[in-house]
Amino acid sequence: MNVQSPPEKLTARDFATDQEVRWCPGCGDYAILKGVQNTLAQLEADPKNTVFVSGIGCAARFPYYMETYGFHTIHGRSPAVATGVKLANPELDVWVVGGDGDMLSIGGNHTMHAIRRNVDLQILLFNNQIYGLTKGQYSPTSKIGTKSPSTPLGSIDNPVSAAQFALGVGGTFIARSSDILQKHLPEVLKRAYKHKGASFVEIFQNCIVYNDGAFKHFTEKSVQDEMQIHVEHGEPLLFGKDKSKGLILNKEEMRLEVVTLGEDGITLDDIAIHDETNRGLATMLAQMDPPDYPVALGVLYAEPAASYEVSVHAQIDQATKDGDKADLNKLLQRGQTWTVE
Ligand SMILES: Cc1ncc(C[n+]2csc(CCOP(=O)(O)OP(=O)(O)O)c2C)c(N)n1
Ligand code: SF4
Secondary structure, eight states: OOOOOOOOOOOGGGGBOSSOOOSOTTOTHHHHHHHHHHHHHHTTOOGGGEEEEEOSSSGGGGGGGBSSEEEEOOTTOHHHHHHHHHHHOTTSEEEEEEEHHIIIIITHHHHHHHHHHTOSEEEEEEEOSSOTTTTSOOOTTOOTTOOBTTBTTOOOSOOOOHHHHHHHTTOSEEEEEETTOTTHHHHHHHHHHHSSSOEEEEEEOOOTTTSTTTTHHHHSHHHHHHHEEEEOTTSBOEESGGGOEEEEEETTTTEEEEEETTSTTOOGGGSOBOOTTOHHHHHHHHHOOTTTSOEEEEEEEEOOOOOHHHHHHHHHHHHHHHSOOOOHHHHHTSSOOOOOO
16 A cells, blocks of 8 residues: 655755855845745745746846746846746746846836736845945945945935835835844745735845945844834834834824823824725835834735736636637738738
């Protein structure tokens, strides 16, 4: 008698390839790679059904290191390739990985359309506020004043906020985490994976060589309690050591305000509750910046909506059922043609 043993559970290591990882020692990308591999193991994902698609950049080397299918495509075009993969094979889990330059500069247009169409992809944007691979030019997320080889006097462009961009183009899932939050990141990625539609996750990532410490004002241990707020649906927006601070909604000015519990008669009842289905609240959270506000991390916004590939296939099925048999000759002869004499 043949006794079938249950399939072995995969571990994070099973999602790692034998490729030599070519990131600088200490790069935040290593921690994100580990976080993604852990997440896939926890989700019991099937490597045969998983695809990583990337453009060009340091972050975009990601598919080489994942023991799954993968495409290393061209700069800024990964959302287009990933959309094609998902449309052709809707049963695949498709992840898109890229840097802030790849996804918001040359690829901004492609990222916008994947998000607004709500293609069922997990889009991971590694934001290091710089171009890493091409040696440290400023990027569309760089802060004003960033001195780089392409801005020796300091950049003068207003930076784009990745999360606000995704919210603005109608994204149905927008979340944020950081390379050093090894527990938080997999939780956010799991939520992204489960969301049907485009899940956009901005991951703050330290480029130790060209922009070291870009996020230390909210990620360093000494300040993280005061400068980070981890939002959770249905929970009060509390932060700080001992959760002694919170956010209230100033309804007259339509903005969030930082308060301290116990001061000026503020109690827990005054604190705003996070509602991840409220796009307005998510936008206010995405706008917050130190030193006046903490940085909001976690799922800022999530809303169920029809996923693009489902709608496309439903439309094709319907048209096939309802329509006449496709006849190319009839189409060509239908009259709207002319002859140049
Ligand atoms: C069409 C085209 N233009 C420019 C480049 C050069 N290039 C390669 S990666 C890159 C930017 C990388 O920065 P980012 O996307 O932020 O990723 P990181 O390297 O920081 O992870 C640029 C400009 C290219 N490869 N192709
Ligand atoms: S240049 Fe920066 S982003 Fe690229 S591998 Fe090195 S540390 Fe990482």
